[in-house]
Amino acid sequence: MKDHPDIPPEWLAEFEAAARRPLEQRMKYAFIHTYKPVLDDEPFRAFDTMEQYRRWCEDNLPSWLGYGRV
Amino acid sequence: MAAFEYRQAQEVRDALARHGVRYLFIGKTGAILLGFPDTTQDADLYIKKDPANAGLLIHALRELGFELTDAQAQDIERGKDFVQLKQGPFDLDLIFAPDGIEHFEEAWRRHIDVDGFPVCHPDDIIASKIAAGRAKDRDSLPRLQAFRDYWLQKTKLTP
Numbered sequence: 001m002k003d004h005p006d007i008p009p010e011w012l013a014e015f016e017a018a019a020r021r022p023l024e025q026r027m028k029y030a031f032i033h034t035y036k037p038v039l040d041d042e043p044f045r046a047f048d049t050m051e052q053y054r055r056w057c058e059d060n061l062p063s064w065l066g067y068g069r070v
Numbered sequence: 071m072a073a074f075e076y077r078q079a080q081e082v083r084d085a086l087a088r089h090g091v092r093y094l095f096i097g098k099t100g101a102i103l104l105g106f107p108d109t110t111q112d113a114d115l116y117i118k119k120d121p122a123n124a125g126l127l128i129h130a131l132r133e134l135g136f137e138l139t140d141a142q143a144q145d146i147e148r149g150k151d152f153v154q155l156k157q158g159p160f161d162l163d164l165i166f167a168p169d170g171i172e173h174f175e176e177a178w179r180r181h182i183d184v185d186g187f188p189v190c191h192p193d194d195i196i197a198s199k200i201a202a203g204r205a206k207d208r209d210s211l212p213r214l215q216a217f218r219d220y221w222l223q224k225t226k227l228t229p
Contacts, residue, residue, distance in 0.1 A: 003223055007216045015220045018107035023185055024076040030102040032109050033073040033161075043157030044138075046145040050169055053152040054202070066206025 037062055074113050074160045079103075081134060082113065082162075083187050089130040092118040093188065094181055096168060096198060098210075100189045104182060106217045108210065112161035116190060118174040119166040121147055127164070135159045170194075170201030192218040 004012055018026055038061050047053035057067035086093055095103055097114035117127055124147045131138060136158035138146070146153055146164070153164040171177050171194050180191035190198075196214060199207045 004220055007220055011213055011216050012220065014107045015105070015217055018105050019224070023103070026102060026105065026107070027074075027076040027079060029107070030109055031073040031075065031111070031113075033111055036111070039154075040156060040161075043155075044142050045154040046142070046150040047152045049151045050165075050167055050202075063205075066204060068205050069203040070205045070208055 036065060039065065039067075072160070073111070074099075078160050079113070079187065082115075085130040085133050086127070087186075089126045089133075091126045091130055092120075092123050092174070092178070093127070094174075094177060095187055095189045096165060096195060097163075098195075100195050101192065101214060101217065103184045103187050103189045104192060104217075104221055106214060106221075108213070112163055114163045114165060116165050116168055116171070116174070116177065118178075119149055119151075121149065124149070131155070131158070131162075136162070168198040168201075169203075170197035170199075192221055 007015075021029075047056065054069060058069065061067050094100070094116045095114065096116040098106070098108060098110035099112075099114045102108065102110065117123065128138060128143045128146055136155055149166065151165070151167040153166075155162040155164065171190075177190055177194050178188075180194060182189045182191060192214075196211070196218060199211060199214070
């Protein structure tokens with residue numbers, strides 16, 4: 001803990017615990033899949049620019065998904 | 071659609087390596103590979119924006135089971151900044167011009183190798199999330215920044 005005085009102890013404990021797990025196990029815990037309305041409804045989307053993508057997210061996705069800019 | 075698995079990450083790594091694609095894992099996917107304990111839904115790849123590299127990527131994606139139409143392949147090859155694939159064995163975001171990172175080569179110079187997975191440096195992952203300015207990243211950024219500090223210290227101590 002003394003090496004990381006600025007990191008909240010509960011976060012540090014989580015980082016230390018993750019560091020002890022093998023990569024395969026870390027990934028097993030990390031990737032989840034839940035349906036995201038609109039976003040998951042098309043098999044393919046391509047945007048010329050990131051700005052277009054960000055704007056599309058703001059205009060089309062439910063705000064609670066969190067893809068809008070703050 | 072099932073969640074992205076370690077085995078699939080290995081398949082991505084191996085297929086892209088076989089075809090010589092230049093790319094990096096980025097976003098929360100990259101952070102998780104570095105050891106960040108958190109959850110995410112899809113895999114994010116930062117692909118070097120270059121027609122030849124995109125051509126190699128298309129071969130690799132088809133080999134992985136992504137059923138790209140010719141029009142979709144052309145979209146990827148023509149140099150879009152962002153492509154979202156949801157018609158394959160797992161969801162994949164292809165990012166050719168991530169917010170907050172100027173050049174692929176700069177990110178490549180700083181990248182970390184994790185068991186053969188090329189991963190963006192945590193500073194680049196954080197820079198891209200800050201520049202994107204999304205609500206969903208706002209709450210998780212302080213924890214990711216704390217992880218970066220932890221990771222830097224740990225890396226310094228490990229020969």
